[in-house]
Amino acid sequence: MRTTRKVAALAALGLTLAACSSEAGSQAEESASSAPTAAEDVDFPEGSTMAELNEAGAITIGTKYDQPGFGLLNPQSGAPEGFDVEIAKIVAAELGIPEDGITWTETVSANREPFIQNGQVDMVVATYTINDARKQVVDFAGPYYVAGQDIMVAEGNPEGIEGPEDLAGKTVCSVEGSTPAQRIRDEYPEANLVTYDVYSKCADDLRNGGVQAVTTDNVILTGLVAGSDGAFELVGNPFTEEPYGIGMELGDTDFRNFVNDVLEESFEDGRWADAWDRTAGAITGEEAPEPPSVDRY
């Protein structure tokens, strides 16, 4: 009797496992079919970065691992997923590099420039705002997306915060060293700013009532709202423009022009919108916005 029961349990376990693995298999197939195919018969000028990467058949790309919708590590596959990741894949494909030739490296806000300067990554696609100070040390292709600073509040917006002006006298949270935090300091000094090292702590503090609002780029807040089970909501009134670019080594104009060309092509032939719909758009439920125009500075 006991043996029968054990056998039954084992059989059930086996069935479950089989179901799991077939599910995982179909998921993998799905993502493989959505990946852009590597371009063949590509010809790049000798000695250029494009030719080097194409010959090596490999590229190292820095992205974020903690940004839902843009670059979030999938613990099962060990690879990041999101809009930034899809954009990077499009560029890699145009270089003739298949998806398995891409090495992903986690870059956080503070180490993006050193990683590019030291050659640890060939390019960075990591919700990377283009600005003048950064242009002194790295080059940017793009923008491929324009985000905006927005505000996240607790469900029901108990403080009635509709825009940055309403933050006066309120405690608002952001991340130390980020552009949005500096903007609050400079332009809305009446807001009481609290800065942690990661946004998840801001979310914890908002949940605890230690702060009344969290502010940063809307794409980041969207991810937090999506993961909060309705505890937070987005004010939905972006008050800045944050152009996201692809960072690369300073002075490599050929590579920058190439990436800009790829981005413009993807804007036109729908690959860009498709990448949006499958990643960030799937979280927000919003349709792909108008693509920005590339800035060839």
Add this chain to the structure above:
Amino acid sequence: MQFLSDNADLLWSAFLTTLSLAVVSGVCALVLGTVLAGMRVSPIAPLRGLATFYVEVFRNTPLTVVFFFLAFGIVQIDLQFPSRFITAVAALSLYTAAFVCEALRSGINAVPSGQAEAARALGLTFGQSLRQIVLPQAFRTVVPPLGNVWIALAKNTSIAAGFAVTDLTAALQRLANANADQLLAVFAAVVAGYLVITLPSAWLIRVVENRVAIVR
């Protein structure tokens, strides 16, 4: 240089924050650690057990976890510190007190037992003998290990940067990200800030050590 003088206000206030975090937490940890050490050698078993439990919990928990618990955990039981600076002081003090206690206990054990026995024979109570005979001698032998604890504390204050306190490390994060072209200057300024605290401390510890050392 131009860049550093432009940000002198931020760097100075960040330096003062780091210094006051270290000093305030250091004093609290010294007081609490001394009480704990007294408890650990006391004749009352429950006190000994309580102090041992405290030391093992805090000495073996990562400081970041202590911070996280005090910043976000205790809200669950409807407790909250009045400010984030005080949260940081509490975390640093509670954590460091465990190390102070152990350093001091080693000093207490180094005092020859004849001292306590003589005090007992003179009719001093346990508390009197601890305060007037044992601890003064113990402190003199543990200046170097307490100095190590102090320097570790001065550097541990940097954890507070992750918990909404604008100390030197937070200033580093802020300036480094906003001024990608000035990374070296930012690093140099912040490291100098920590060294201004730790190097004179190391020197002072040596001086005090030589002054108070017991020649046996």
